[in-house]
Amino acid sequence: MVALVLVEFDAAGIKQPSRSAVAAARALGEVHVLVAGNGVADAGAAAAKLDGVSKVLVADAPALGNFLSEPLSALLVQLSGNYSHLLAAATAVGKSVMPRVAALLDTQSISDIVEVVGADTFVRPIYAGNGLATVKSSDSKFVLTVRSASFDPVAAEGGSAAVESVSLADAPSISRFVSSELSKSERPELTAARVIISGGRGMQNGDNFSLLDPIADKLGAAVGASRAAVDAGFVPNEYQVGQTGKIVAPELYIAVGISGAIQHLAGMKDSKVIVAINKDEEAPIFQVADYGLVADLFSALPELAKELNS
Amino acid sequence: MKILVPVKRVVDYNVKVRVKADGSGIETAGVKMSMNPFDEIAVEEAVRLKEKGVATEVIAVSLGVAACAETLRTALAMGADRGILVETDVDLQPLAVAKLLKAIVAQEDPKMVILGKQAIDDDMSATGQMLAALLGWPQGTFASKVTVEGDTLTVVREVDGGLETVALNLPAIITTDLRLNEPRYASLPNIMKARKKPIANMKPADLGVDPAPRLTVVKVAEPPKRKAGIKVGSVAELVGKLRTEAKVI
Numbered sequence: 001m002v003a004l005v006l007v008e009f010d011a012a013g014i015k016q017p018s019r020s021a022v023a024a025a026r027a028l029g030e031v032h033v034l035v036a037g038n039g040v041a042d043a044g045a046a047a048a049k050l051d052g053v054s055k056v057l058v059a060d061a062p063a064l065g066n067f068l069s070e071p072l073s074a075l076l077v078q079l080s081g082n083y084s085h086l087l088a089a090a091t092a093v094g095k096s097v098m099p100r101v102a103a104l105l106d107t108q109s110i111s112d113i114v115e116v117v118g119a120d121t122f123v124r125p126i127y128a129g130n131g132l133a134t135v136k137s138s139d140s141k142f143v144l145t146v147r148s149a150s151f152d153p154v155a156a157e158g159g160s161a162a163v164e165s166v167s168l169a170d171a172p173s174i175s176r177f178v179s180s181e182l183s184k185s186e187r188p189e190l191t192a193a194r195v196i197i198s199g200g201r202g203m204q205n206g207d208n209f210s211l212l213d214p215i216a217d218k219l220g221a222a223v224g225a226s227r228a229a230v231d232a233g234f235v236p237n238e239y240q241v242g243q244t245g246k247i248v249a250p251e252l253y254i255a256v257g258i259s260g261a262i263q264h265l266a267g268m269k270d271s272k273v274i275v276a277i278n279k280d281e282e283a284p285i286f287q288v289a290d291y292g293l294v295a296d297l298f299s300a301l302p303e304l305a306k307e308l309n310s
Numbered sequence: 311m312k313i314l315v316p317v318k319r320v321v322d323y324n325v326k327v328r329v330k331a332d333g334s335g336i337e338t339a340g341v342k343m344s345m346n347p348f349d350e351i352a353v354e355e356a357v358r359l360k361e362k363g364v365a366t367e368v369i370a371v372s373l374g375v376a377a378c379a380e381t382l383r384t385a386l387a388m389g390a391d392r393g394i395l396v397e398t399d400v401d402l403q404p405l406a407v408a409k410l411l412k413a414i415v416a417q418e419d420p421k422m423v424i425l426g427k428q429a430i431d432d433d434m435s436a437t438g439q440m441l442a443a444l445l446g447w448p449q450g451t452f453a454s455k456v457t458v459e460g461d462t463l464t465v466v467r468e469v470d471g472g473l474e475t476v477a478l479n480l481p482a483i484i485t486t487d488l489r490l491n492e493p494r495y496a497s498l499p500n501i502m503k504a505r506k507k508p509i510a511n512m513k514p515a516d517l518g519v520d521p522a523p524r525l526t527v528v529k530v531a532e533p534p535k536r537k538a539g540i541k542v543g544s545v546a547e548l549v550g551k552l553r554t555e556a557k558v559i
Contacts, residue, residue, distance in 0.1 A: 066474075068476070069439070069448075069449055069451070070448055070449070073443065091470050092451075092452060092467070092468070092469040092470045093469075093470075095435050095439075095451070096439060096449065096451045096452075097439075098439075099404065099434075099435070099436035099437075099439035099440050099443075100439040100440065100442060100443040100449065101443075102405070102436070102440065102443075103405060103408055103439070103440035103441075103443035103444050104443045104444075106405075107405070107524070108403050108404065108405045108523075108524035108525055109404070109405075109434075109436050109440075110525065111433070111434045111435055111436060112433065112435075121528065124433075125433065125533070126336070126431065126432050126433055126530070127321070127327045127336055127430070127431060127433070128430065128433065129533055130326075130327045130328075130329070130336070130532075130533065131327070131329050131335075131336050131530045131531070131532070131533070132530065132531045132532070132533050133527055133529075133530045134527070134528040134529050134530075134531070135525040135526065135527055135528065136525065136526045136528050137524055137525050137526075138524050138525075138526070139524050172446070172448075174446075174447070174448040174478065174479045174482075175448035175449075175476055175477070175478045175479070176476065176477045176478075177474070177475075177476055178464065178475040178476055178477050179474070179475045180469070180472065180473065180474040180475070181472050181473045181474075182469075182471040182472040182473075183471060183472045189470070189471070191470070195558070195559070219559060227488070230488070230489075231488065236472070237454070237468050237487065237488060237489055238468065238469075238470065238471060238472050240488075243430065243433065244348075244427075244428070244430075244488060246470070251558050252552070252556075252558040252559065262326065263323075269533075269536060272558070273552070273556045273558050274536075274539070275548065275552070281541075286539075286541070287536075287538065288536045288539075289539050290536075290539035290540075290556065291539055291540060291541075291542050291548055291551055291552070291556075292539060292540070292541045292542065293541070293542050293544075293545065293548050294541060295545070300545055303545040304545050304548070304549070307545050307546055307549045308549060308559070
C-alpha cells in the first residue's frame with residue numbers, strides 16, 4: 001500500500017498544509033510525493049528532504065504551471081495505477097483537483113479528513129463541524145483531501161528520498177492560467193500561523209482593522225476575519241476563517257468583535273488557546289473562549305498593544 | 311445558450327443541528343429546510359447572465375426526495391425558467407449526483423453549469439469538479455467574478471492567498487464563492503408566477519444511472535466540547551494569564 005501526496009510549494013519550500021497531508025499519508029503506509037509545475041527542480045529537492053517520504057516524483061512542464069486543475073488531475077490519474085491512496089491538503093488547489101481526479105477514477109473522493117481510522121475508513125467533519133462522521137469507502141482506490149489543522153506537519157528536513165522524473169502524457173488544453181493577485185503581506189499565512197488575531201463585524205469598518213496590526217506585529221500573528229466582516233466588505237475573502245473560509249488551529253486565536261456564529265466556530269474551535277474580546281457579554285464566542293474580556297474593542301485593542309510592549 | 315443550475319435542499323443555515331442520540335446521523339426531522347446558500351448564488355448568477363442576454367434559458371435541477379420540488383420552486387421564483395426533479399430516497403453522494411447531472415447535460419446541452427462551491431450539510435465541495443471531470447469540461451471553482459466573451463469564460467477565483475484568474479473554453483463548469491453576487495429575494499408576484507413554471511419529474515433509472523452511495527457512514531459523533539473558560543477583568547490581567555498561565559506569548 002503506497003500513498004501519493006500532491007504537494008504545494010513556493011520559493012520557501014513545501015507548504016505547511018502539504019506537510020500535514022504527508023503526515024496523514026504516513027498513517028496509511030509508504031509515502032511518495034508529487035511535485036508538479038513549471039520549473040520545479042528546487043521544489044523537488046525540497047520535497048526529497050521531507051521526513052518520512054521514500055520517493056519524490058517531479059513533473060516539470062509548462063502546462064503544469066500555476067497548479068491548474070485540468071492538467072494536474074490528468075497527471076494524477078496517469079500516475080494513479082501504482083497507488084492505493086491519492087492525497088492533497090484541503091487547500092484551494094487540493095479541493096479543486098482531488099474530486100476531479102476521483103471522478104476520473106470512478107471513486108468517491110473524501111474531503112477534509114481529520115483522522116485516519118484505517119485504509120478505507122476516515123473521520124471528517126460535516127455540518128460546519130457540528131458532527132464528526134466516520135465514513136467507510138467501498139471503492140478500491142481512495143482519493144482524499146486532508147484538513148491540515150488536524151495533522152502535525154512532517155519536518156521539512158531530515159529525509160533523503162529518491163527523486164524521479166515523470167512526464168505528463170496528455171495535457172488537456174481547455175483552460176489557461178491568466179493572472180493572480182496575491183495579497184502581499186509580511187505576515188504568516190493563516191493556515192500556518194502560530195498566532196491569529198481575527199476581527200468581526202464589531203470592527204465596524206475596514207480601516208479599523210489597522211488596530212489589529214500592532215498586536216499582530218508584536219505576536220508574529222496572521223490576521224483573519226469572520227464571514228460577517230468579509231461580507232460587509234471590511235477585508236478580502238482570503239482573510240475569512242470559518243466553515244466556508246479557512247480552517248485554522250493555531251496555538252493562540254484572538255477573536256475581536258466576533259459574536260461567534262457556529263460557522264465561524266467551525267473554523268477555529270480547535271485552536272489551543274482562544275481569547276475573545278467583545279462588548280456583548282452574552283456573545284456565544286465566550287462559550288468557547290479560554291479567556292474572555294468583556295470590553296469595547298476600541299479601547300481594549302490599543303491597551304493590548306501597549307501592554308504587549310511592556 | 312442554456313445554463314443548468316443544480317440546487318440542493320439542505321438544513322437551513324440558521325438551524326443549530328444536533329447529532330442523533332444513536333450516532334446514526336444528524337437530526338433532520340421537523341427541521342427547517344432551505345436551498346443551499348451557495349446554490350442561491352449560482353441561481354442568481356445564471357439569472358443575471360440571462361438578464362444580460364448572455365443566456366437564453368436557465369434550468370434548475372434538484373436531486374433527492376420529493377420535497378426538493380420546493381427548492382426548485384424557490385429557484386423558479388428567483389428567475390429560473392423551468393425545473394427538473396430527479397426523485398430518489400437514496401442518500402446521494404457527489405459522484406452519483408455528478409453522474410446524474412452528466413446525463414441531464416446530455417439531454418439539455420447547456421454551455422455552462424453553475425453550482426455552489428459546497429453544500430453546507432456534507433461540506434464535501436466536490437460535485438462541480440466531479441461533473442467537470444465526467445464531461446471533460448474545464449472548471450472555474452470558487453468563482454468571485456464571471457465574464458463570458460465568445461467561447462471563452464473568464465473566471466476570477468478565490469484562492470488561498472488572494473485571487474486568481476483563469477480562462478476556460480466553453481462549455482464549462484463554475485462553482486460559486488461568497489462574493490460572486492448577492493442573491494435576490496423572490497418577490498411575491500414572482501413566487502406566484504413560479505407556481506406555473508414547469509417541473510419535469512424523473513428517476514435515476516430514467517437517466518441510466520446507479521446512484522448507490524460509495525461511502526457508508528459508520529457513525530456520527532459530537533465534536534469534543536471545549537471546557538468553559540474564564541472571564542478576565544482587564545487587558546493587563548489577560549496579558550498576564552497568556553504569559554504565565556497559558557504560556558502562549
